[in-house]
Structure formats: C-alpha cells, structure tokens
Amino acid sequence: MNEVMEKIERYQVPKKENLWQKTANLRTSILYLSPAIVLFSVFVFYPMFKTVYLSFFLTDARGNAALFVGLENYLYLFDSTSFKKSMKATWLFALYTVPSIVLISFFLALLANEKLRGIGFFRTIFTSTMGMSVAASAVIWLFLFHPTVGVLNTLLGYLGIRPIPWLLDSKWALVSIAITTIWMNIGFSFLIILGGLQNISQDLYESARIDGAGYFYQLFRITIPLLSPTLFFILIITFINSFQSFGQVDILTKGGPAEATNLIVYAIYQDAFINYQFGTASARAVILFFMVLGLTLLQFKFLEKKVHYQ
Amino acid sequence: MREIVLDKVSKTYDKQSFAVEDVEVSIRPGEFFVLVGPSGCGKSTLLRMLAGLEEISAGSLSLGGKLANHLPPNKREISMVFQNYALYPHLSVEENIMFGLKVRKISKQERKRRVQEAATMLGLSDYLKRKPRELSGGQRQRVALARTVVSQAPICLMDEPLSNLDAQLRGQMRVEIRQLQQQLGMTMIYVTHDQVEAMTMGDRIMVLRDGKVQQIGTPLEIYNQPVNKFVAEFIGSPPMNMARASIIDGRLVAGNELSIKLSQSDLAKIGNRSITLGIRPEHIHQANGQGRVRTTLLNVEILGNETLLAFNVNNTIWKAKWPGQWQLTAGSPIELSIDREQIFIFDEISEEVVSSPFNKDTVLEGVQTL
Ligand SMILES: Nc1ncnc2c1ncn2[C@@H]1O[C@H](COP(=O)(O)OP(=O)(O)OP(=O)(O)O)[C@@H](O)[C@H]1O
Ligand SMILES: [Mg+2]
Numbered sequence: 001m002n003e004v005m006e007k008i009e010r011y012q013v014p015k016k017e018n019l020w021q022k023t024a025n026l027r028t029s030i031l032y033l034s035p036a037i038v039l040f041s042v043f044v045f046y047p048m049f050k051t052v053y054l055s056f057f058l059t060d061a062r063g064n065a066a067l068f069v070g071l072e073n074y075l076y077l078f079d080s081t082s083f084k085k086s087m088k089a090t091w092l093f094a095l096y097t098v099p100s101i102v103l104i105s106f107f108l109a110l111l112a113n114e115k116l117r118g119i120g121f122f123r124t125i126f127t128s129t130m131g132m133s134v135a136a137s138a139v140i141w142l143f144l145f146h147p148t149v150g151v152l153n154t155l156l157g158y159l160g161i162r163p164i165p166w167l168l169d170s171k172w173a174l175v176s177i178a179i180t181t182i183w184m185n186i187g188f189s190f191l192i193i194l195g196g197l198q199n200i201s202q203d204l205y206e207s208a209r210i211d212g213a214g215y216f217y218q219l220f221r222i223t224i225p226l227l228s229p230t231l232f233f234i235l236i237i238t239f240i241n242s243f244q245s246f247g248q249v250d251i252l253t254k255g256g257p258a259e260a261t262n263l264i265v266y267a268i269y270q271d272a273f274i275n276y277q278f279g280t281a282s283a284r285a286v287i288l289f290f291m292v293l294g295l296t297l298l299q300f301k302f303l304e305k306k307v308h309y310q
Numbered sequence: 311m312r313e314i315v316l317d318k319v320s321k322t323y324d325k326q327s328f329a330v331e332d333v334e335v336s337i338r339p340g341e342f343f344v345l346v347g348p349s350g351c352g353k354s355t356l357l358r359m360l361a362g363l364e365e366i367s368a369g370s371l372s373l374g375g376k377l378a379n380h381l382p383p384n385k386r387e388i389s390m391v392f393q394n395y396a397l398y399p400h401l402s403v404e405e406n407i408m409f410g411l412k413v414r415k416i417s418k419q420e421r422k423r424r425v426q427e428a429a430t431m432l433g434l435s436d437y438l439k440r441k442p443r444e445l446s447g448g449q450r451q452r453v454a455l456a457r458t459v460v461s462q463a464p465i466c467l468m469d470e471p472l473s474n475l476d477a478q479l480r481g482q483m484r485v486e487i488r489q490l491q492q493q494l495g496m497t498m499i500y501v502t503h504d505q506v507e508a509m510t511m512g513d514r515i516m517v518l519r520d521g522k523v524q525q526i527g528t529p530l531e532i533y534n535q536p537v538n539k540f541v542a543e544f545i546g547s548p549p550m551n552m553a554r555a556s557i558i559d560g561r562l563v564a565g566n567e568l569s570i571k572l573s574q575s576d577l578a579k580i581g582n583r584s585i586t587l588g589i590r591p592e593h594i595h596q597a598n599g600q601g602r603v604r605t606t607l608l609n610v611e612i613l614g615n616e617t618l619l620a621f622n623v624n625n626t627i628w629k630a631k632w633p634g635q636w637q638l639t640a641g642s643p644i645e646l647s648i649d650r651e652q653i654f655i656f657d658e659i660s661e662e663v664v665s666s667p668f669n670k671d672t673v674l675e676g677v678q679t680l
Contacts, residue, residue: 203392206392207396208413209384210362210383210389210390211384212384212385212410221409222398226399
C-alpha cells in the first residue's frame with residue numbers, strides 16, 4: 001500500500017447514510033426529469049418501439065399486428081424495385097439539396113457579414129423563409145411552377161426558352177422539389193452560419209491583414225477552418241431534413257410522376273395510410289431511423305474532435 | 311530605420327465628436343514609446359490608425375519621410391500584438407508563428423530558421439506542436455511576441471498586451487518585452503492604461519485624455535513636471551493628493567485641516583484665481599513644524615517596507631506614503647507636515663499648472679528654507 005492510501009485510510013471520516021439518503025440525488029433528478037420522461041415516452045419512445053415491433057409483422061388494415069414474419073418485411077423491401085427507386089430518389093434529392101443549401105447559405109452569410117450600409121435589411125430577407133410553414137412555401141412554389149401561368153415559365157418565355165414541365169415530367173419533378181426545399185431551408189442555415197461567422201474574433205482578420213493576407217487567403221485559412229464545426233453541423237442537419245422531407249412532396253407532386261419523387265418519408269406515408277401496409281411502412285421507418293442515426297453519430301464524432309475552439 | 315511622424319492626426323467615427331484630435335508627435339527609430347490614458351481616451355484608435363486598420367480622418371502620418379496615410383497595413387512594415395493575442399485557435403504554435411511568413415511567401419528553410427530562433431529566444435521550443443488553448447496565458451503572450459520577432463518588422467505596435475495576465479506575470483513580461491525591444495532594436499509603440507507600465511517601460515510617454523494629447527515626455531519629466539492636474543493625478547501610485555484651496559493672509563488653506571505659508575513669488579503667480587493644491591503622497595511627512603496638516607487618521611495600510619496613511623483634507627481622502635512600518639491606530643488624531651518645495655498648484659478652471667517644484671524661483675526658495 002502506498003503512503004497516500006495509508007494516510008487516507010487512517011484519517012478518513014466514514015460517511016453513514018441509509019439507502020433513502022444515498023438515493024437522494026437520484027430521486028431528485030428523476031423528479032426533475034419526469035415531465036420530459038412522460039412526454040418523450042408517450043410521443044417518442046412508445047411510437048418508436050411500436051414501429052420496430054410492427055416492422056416484424058404483417059398487419060391488418062387498422063394497423064394491428066396480425067402475423068409474425070420476422071425479417072420478411074425487410075427482405076421484401078430490399079427486393080422491391082419501388083423501394084430501390086424510392087431510396088435512389090431520396091439520396092438523389094439529398095445530393096441536389098444539401099450541397100446547394102450549405103453553399104448558398106454560406107455565401108449569403110459571407111455577404112451579410114460584411115459591414116455595409118443597410119445590411120440589416122438583407123439579413124432579415126435572407127432569414128425570412130424560416131418563418132414560413134412548409135405548406136405555405138409549397139403552395140407558393142406550386143403557383144410559380146404552374147406550367148402555363150407560372151412565373152418561372154413566363155420568365156423563361158421572355159428569354160425565348162421553351163416552358164419547362166416542372167412538376168409534370170419525371171426528370172424535372174425531383175429538381176423542382178429540390179428547388180423548393182433549398183429555398184425553404186436557406187433561412188435557417190444562413191442564420192446559423194452567420195452566427196458562426198460573427199463568433200470569429202475580428203482580431204484574427206486584422207492580424208492577417210497586417211501580415212498581408214488577401215481575402216481568399218483569409219477565407220480559406222481562417223474563416224473556413226474556424227467555421228468548420230458550424231458548417232458540419234449545418235451539413236448534417238440539412239441532410240437529416242432532406243431525408244425527412246414530406247410536406248412539399250405531398251403538396252407539389254404526391255410522390256409522382258412515376259414515383260420519381262417518392263422520397264422515403266412519403267413512401268412510408270403511402271404504405272401506411274394509403275395501402276395500409278403498416279408492416280412494410282414500419283420497416284421503411286426503421287431503415288430511415290438507422291440512416292439518421294448514422295449521420296448523427298458521424299456528427300458527434302466530428303464535433304468531439306473539433307468543438308474545442310475558443 | 312524609420313521615423314514615425316504624426317501631424318495633426320484626428321479621427322472621428324460618428325462625425326460628431328473626435329475620438330482622437332490633433333495628435334502631433336514624432337517617434338524616433340528604436341524608441342520605446344508608450345501611449346497611456348484612461349479607458350476610452352483613444353489609445354487603441356490612434357494605434358490602429360498607425361497600423362492602417364482604421365482610416366485617418368484628417369492629418370498626416372508619415373513613415374520614414376513618406377506619406378503613409380493610405381498605405382495598406384502590410385506595406386507599413388509593422389507587426390502588432392493584440393490585447394487577446396489574436397492567435398489562430400486551429401493552428402499549432404509553430405503555424406501561428408509562421409502564419410505571416412507564409413503569407414509573405416518566405417522560403418520554407420528561412421521560415422523554419424526564424425521560428426526556431428524566436429522559439430529559443432522566448433522559451434517556446436517545447437510547445438511548438440501545441441494548440442493555443444493548451445497554453446497558459448503567459449505562454450500565449452510569448453507566442454504573440456514570437457510572431458513579432460519572426461516578422462522582423464522594424465516597428466512593433468502593442469495594444470495592452472499584458473492586461474490579461476496576473477500581476478506577477480505582468481511584472482515579468484514587462485521586463486521581457488523591454489529586453490526584446492532593445493535586443494532587436496525595433497521601434498515600439500505600446501498602449502496601456504497602466505501608469506506603472508508606462509513609467510517602467512517607456513523611453514517617452516504620451517498621455518492622452520479624451521483624444522487630446524496632454525503631455526509628451528520621458529517618464530521622469532511626466533512625473534516631476536506634469537503640465538496639468540489630469541497628468542499629475544494619472545501618473546503616480548497612489549495618485550497625487552488634490553484639494554481645493556484658497557489663500558488667506560498669505561497662507562494656503564484647505565478646509566480646517568491644512569495651512570501652509572507660501573512664498574511671495576507663488577502668491578504673485580496665483581493672483582486671485584481659484585486653485586487646487588496637489589502634493590504627492592511621498593512628500594507628506596511626520597510633523598516637523600513646517601506646512602502643517604491636522605486631521606484624523608482614517609486608515610493605515612502597512613505594505614511591509616512602507617506604510618500608507620489615509621486621512622481627510624477638505625472632504626477628500628489623501629494618502630501619505632511613509633517608508634518603514636508604522637503601527638498607528640485608525641481614528642486617532644494626527645499631525646503631518648508637507649514639503650513646501652514639493653507643492654503643485656493648479657488653476658481650478660483651466661487645470662493648468664500655476665506653480666510646481668520646477669518652475670519655482672529655486673534660489674529664493676533656497677534662501678527661505680535656510
Ligand atoms: N469602431 C468604433 N465605432 C465608433 N466609435 C468607436 C469605435 N471604436 C472606438 N470608438 C470610440 O472612440 C473612443 C476611443 O476608443 P478607443 O478604443 O480608442 O479607446 P481606448 O483608449 O483604447 O480605451 P481602452 O483603454 O478602454 O481600450 C471611444 O469613445 C469609443 O467609444
Ligand atoms: Mg483600447
């Protein structure tokens with residue numbers, strides 16, 4: 001035994017407490033947590049476990065488990081062309097929206113971070129889409145995309161370009177939904193990135209200016225590295241958002257034409273509430289869950305390494 | 311080496327008021343020049359105009375005889391140390407030190423060599439691979455200094471570089487910065503609001519107040535011959551004691567406590583202005599029959615080698631600094647003497663010096679004290 005432990009054991013004053021006293025801390029914490037626990041249990045945990053449970057069953061039309069089929073639902077999905085198409089559309093959609101959202105809002109944030117006259121006005125404008133509901137935004141775009149009286153095609157007409165069948169063509173429909181989604185999500189990303197930019201100490205740029213670093217040198221050597229945790233956070237959030245897009249699909253295309261915009265959440269909705277296939281719908285939901293989980297873990301892993309900037 | 315000349319330099323941010331007004335000074339090559347003044351007096355603004363980070367509203371700045379008002383910061387051959395050091399948190403110490411050299415496309419070998427040299431000079435060799443957050447405040451400060459060293463710029467600007475450090479480290483870094491400046495022979499322009507730093511580090515000091523220059527001079531000139539009440543009170547610790555006074559029967563009287571006989575020449579200078587009396591704490595002694603103060607002791611602080619006594623004169627708290635350890639009880643009546651030769655008299659309205667130990671007719675005084 002070393003000296004330290006010897007001394008400690010000799011002079012230690014033992015603590016006497018019974019079980020009730022020992023658990024005081026635990027009991028208080030549970031009391032504080034109880035509202036959240038109740039709400040989460042009812043609205044998150046129970047549905048989640050129910051979904052996982054249902055994904056192993058065939059169900060009746062009211063969604064009650066009827067027949068245990070093990071992994072059949074999953075195997076069925078992995079085999080079906082419809083599911084593959086839906087997955088492909090989902091990933092393609094993410095590919096269209098995520099980089100565009102991050103790049104555009106980063107660019108707008110860089111602009112809005114300059115000290116210019118009237119910049120407050122632009123900051124408000126750039127953020128404004130945040131205050132609009134998915135349904136309202138989708139309806140606005142429904143009008144813009146209208147094949148004959150829509151503003152977009154009218155403008156194209158002025159430029160001498162033939163009208164584009166925005167929502168009607170299976171090639172264009174996904175792009176159209178992507179444009180709507182980009183427009184909807186820019187406000188939030190812009191705000192977060194602007195916040196990140198304003199957190200970078202001005203001294204760093206002044207110091208760099210004294211050294212003679214130009215705008216792009218500063219952008220790539222100071223701004224982007226220091227902003228990387230924020231950018232990564234936004235990247236993951238927009239990814240997850242894009243996986244979860246539903247409202248705009250429902251209003252603009254209903255998953256069509258020819259399943260071209262049948263994104264995973266819309267497919268879940270269709271399976272469950274149109275085809276009453278709660279088993280496969282649940283299986284799809286579980287797959288979505290793992291996709292989002294993967295992204296979230298990735299983000300934690302990255303942030304753990306990078307978040308200690310001060 | 312280049313001289314820095316400021317001619318009627320002014321700055322306004324809001325077009326309503328001056329942050330810096332009509333600064334005229336020329337700073338010699340290799341000089342350690344300190345800008346000192348209370349918070350908000352325009353020190354940083356002036357320094358940033360020198361650096362080119364802030365536009366000069368009016369007046370001219372020339373470096374080495376050439377007009378430099380519109381020269382971009384990197385063309386001014388300066389380096390700058392910021393108050394919070396402005397270290398890049400994502401770069402290692404080594405990369406931080408090298409940043410400016412990389413921007414200026416200095417060869418890799420030369421970069422390495424200079425970094426090694428600076429790191430050795432500042433005792434950073436063991437920390438080159440660390441990130442700034444893994445360093446103590448003093449080490450971060452040294453990294454900032456190392457950046458200055460490797461840049462080899464002839465002019466270095468520092469904006470309150472020691473204000474984030476504890477007292478002991480500050481004392482140590484004061485000496486180090488001063489040594490570094492002399493070793494490298496650079497011109498240093500150093501901003502501080504700490505008069506101790508100003509006194510101990512500067513070759514010359516410029517005292518600023520509300521954007522206006524009050525006085526420029528060596529530390530001793532400023533301490534011994536302040537031109538006005540503000541400078542007299544700002545430089546010195548504890549600050550110079552001040553009290554409103556009046557002349558009654560050829561004696562200088564402040565409240566019920568203080569009464570001193572004045573010389574004819576002083577009386578002549580004062581005429582019938584309203585005046586403020588000033589005396590430094592070290593010039594108030596035990597009663598010796600001359601220049602008497604009768605008051606009650608408010609507080610006694612024994613600092614080991616000296617004792618600070620606090621007492622009331624004309625409703626202001628004065629301090630006396632006595633060498634040695636004095637076991638006195640607060641609340642007891644006390645009698646003190648003032649060095650008549652050390653009295654400052656300021657005009658109550660203009661705050662300018664009317665009479666000071668250095669503009670007295672010393673021959674006459676000498677005769678009188680005999
Ligand atoms: N960017 C700015 N815009 C408007 N006013 C400013 C700006 N920077 C400084 N000022 C004003 O100019 C005056 C001088 O400020 P400055 O920062 O030079 O003071 P300072 O002497 O460095 O003070 P401190 O010791 O607190 O750093 C202050 O009144 C301040 O409010
Ligand atoms: Mg300042």
